[in-house]
Amino acid sequence: MRKVLLLTIGMFALGFDAYVISGLLPKMEETFKISASQAGQAVSIFTFCYALAAPVFATILAGKPMRNILVLALAVFSIGNGASALAPTFSTLLMARAIAGIGAGLYSPLAAAAAASLVPGQMRGRALGITLGGMSTGTVAGVPLGLFIAEHLDWQTTLWFITALGFVAMIGIIISFPDFPASAPPSLQQRFAMMAKGRVAAIISVTFITSIASLGLYTYISTILDNLKDTPSLAPYLWAWGIGGVIGSFSVGYFIDRTARPKMLMAGILTIMAFAMFCIPFALPFPILSFLPFVLWGAMGWASQAPQQHELLRLQPNHGAAVVALNSSANYLGSAVGSALGGIVLLAGLTPSSLPFAASCLVLAALLVQCLIMFSKKK
Template identity: 35%
Template sequence: MYSRLLILTLGTFSVGTDSFVIAGILPEISRTLGVSISATGLLITVFALSYAVLSPVVAATTAHWPRKRLLLGGLVVLAIGNVLTAVLPSYGPVLASRAVAGLGAAMFTPTASATAASLVPPEKRGRALAVVMAGLSGATALGAPLGTVIGSEVNWQATLWFVAVLAVLGAVGIGVLLPAVPPAPAIGLRRRMAPLKDARIGFTLLTTVLVFTGLYTNYSFVAESYDRATGGSGTVLAALLFVWGLGATVGNLGAGRLTDKADPRWIIATAVTVAAVDFALMPLTNRHLATAVVAVFVWGVCGWASLVPLQHRLITVNPAHATLTIGLNAAATYLAVSASGLTGAAGIALLGAHRLSLFGLGFLVLGLLSSAVATRLIRRGAGRAVAPQT
C-alpha cells in the first residue's frame, strides 16, 4: 500500500516543484526572454490560475475515466508543459506553456488525493492523504531549492527539464505499481456540481481560501519581510525557506496521523490559531535570524497542518463526490496562491514589509471564523449533500 502511495507522492513532488521553483529562476528567465521581472512573474500566476480554474472542471468532466489513466495523463501533460517552457523562444508562447503545465497539475493532484483515500480503510485515510501531500510540502524544502541550484549552475531551461524528468519518473512508477482504480459512476455535469450547494463544503472551501491567502500573503514577499534577519543575503534567505519547507513537511505528516485519531476541526482550529499568534509576533521575530528561524518553522508547520484535515473533512462530508471536492479544494488553494501577490502588495502599501504578517493575520482570523461556521453546520447536519444518481 505504501509503495503505491509513495509513487503518488513522487507525482505531487513534481507538481509542487513546478509550482514553487519558477520564483527562484525568475531573473534568469526575465533576461533570456527580454521582459520585466513583473511580466515574468505572470508565469507563476498563469500556472496557479490554470490549476485553480481547471481543477473542478477536470474533476467534473473526467469522472468516468479510470483513475490510473487520468493520473498518467496529468503527469504527461505536466512534463509536456515544462518541456515547452524550456524550448519555446519567446514570452507569449512560454506564458501559454505554463497554462499547459497547470492543466497537468489540475489533472493529477486532486485525483492523487482521492485515489490515496480510496486505497486505505477509513481509519487510515488521514495518513494516506498526508503521505501524498508530503510531495507538495517536500517540494518546498527540497524540490524548489534543488531546481533553483540547477538553474544557477546550468541554466533555467535545465530546471524545467528537471521537473519534466520528475513527472516522467512518476508516470512510469504509476504505470508499473498502481493498480487499476475504477472510475466514479457516470452522472451528469449538473449532478456533479451538486456539492457546491452544500453549505458545509462551501464554508470548508472558504476556510481554505482565507487561510492560505493569509499564509501566502507573507510568503510572496518573504525576502522583503525578513531582510533585517537575512541582511539581504540570498543564501540566508534560501536557508530560511528550507526551514519553512521542513516545517511544512513536519506539519503535513503530523497532521495526517492526528487526523486519523482526533476530530479534524480541532486540528484545523489549533493549527490556524498558533499560526495567527506566530504572525502577530512576526514584526518582532523577523528582526533577528535566531527568532526568524523559529517563526518560519512554526509558520510552515501550522500552515500545512491545516491542509490534510480540510481535505479529510470534505471527503467525510460527501464521500461520493470526493474527487470533485478535493479538486475544488486544490482550486481554492491555488486561488489563494495566485491572489497573494496582490494581497501582499496591498499589505506592504498599508503596513510596510516588516509588518506584512499583520495583514495576513486578518485572513487567518477570518479563516478561523469560516471553519467554525463549517463545524457548526456539520454538527447540525445542515446543507445536506445531494446524493449522486446514475
C-alpha cells in the same frame, strides 16, 4: 501504502515546479529580454490554470479509470514543462506554463482522492498527509536543487529535470498502480447543490481565506525581511518555512487518524498559524527565535490541507475527486488573490512590516468560520 508513495513522486514534481519558477524568473528575464513584471506572468498563468483545471477536468474525466487519468495528467504536466524548456519566445513559454498548470491541476486533487481510496478509512488521514508531504518535500528539497542546477547550467535544465521526474512518476503508475474507476461525475445541478450545502461551502471558504493569508504572505517574505531585518540571505528563512512544511504535512495524517477529529485539528492549526504570523516582527531581532515563526507557519500552512480534504471526502463520498478539486482550486486561487492583495496594500502605503499582522487577522477570520463549522448542529 506503497502505491500511495507512487502518487507522492508526482506530487514531489508538482511542488518542485510550482515553487522553483519564482527563483528562475531573473534568468528568464535575461533570456527573453523582458521586465520583472512580465516574467511574473509565468507564475501567474501556471497558478491560474492549476486552479481552473482542478474542478473542470476532474469532473469531465471522472468515471474513467483512475490510473489512466493520473497518467494523462502527468503526461500533460511533463509535456508542458518540456515545452517550457524549449520555448523560443516568452509567449510560447506562457502557453507551455499554462499546459503544465492544467496537468498539475488535474493530477493533484485526483492523487489525493486516489490515496484516500487505496487505504482503510482509519488510515485515510495518513495517506492524505503522505501525498501532500510529497509536494512540501518538492518545495524543500527540489527548489534549492533546481536553483543550483540553474546557476551552474541554465534554467531550462531545471525544467528538463522536472520533466524527467514527471515521466518517472507516470511510468511507475502505469506499471504498478491498480486500475479502478474515479467516482462518477456529478451533474451541473449536483455541483451547484454541492457548493450550496453550507458545510461544504464553509470548509472551502476556510481553505480560501487561509491560502490568501499563508501563500499571499509567502510571496512577500523577501520584502518583509528587508524591511524588518538586515539579513544577508533569504535562504535560511525559506528553508525554515519549507522544513516546517515537511514536518506538518507528514505528521498531520497521524493526528487525523489518532484523534478522528479533523475539524478540531483544523481549528488548532489555524490558531498556531495566526500566532506564528503575529510573532514574526517580534522574533526577528533575536537570532535564536527568528526562525521559529517561519517553521510554525510552514508546518501549519502545509498541514491545513489534509483535514479539509478528509472532511470533504466524508461529506461527499460519491464525488470525492470533484469536491477535493474544488478545495484545491480554492487553495490556489487564494494564493493568487493573496499575492495581488499584498501588492495592492503595499502600493496603498501599508509598510511590509504590517503584512504579518494583516495575514494573522485573516487567519483569525478563517478560525471564526471554522468555529462556526464545529459548533453548528449539522454533523
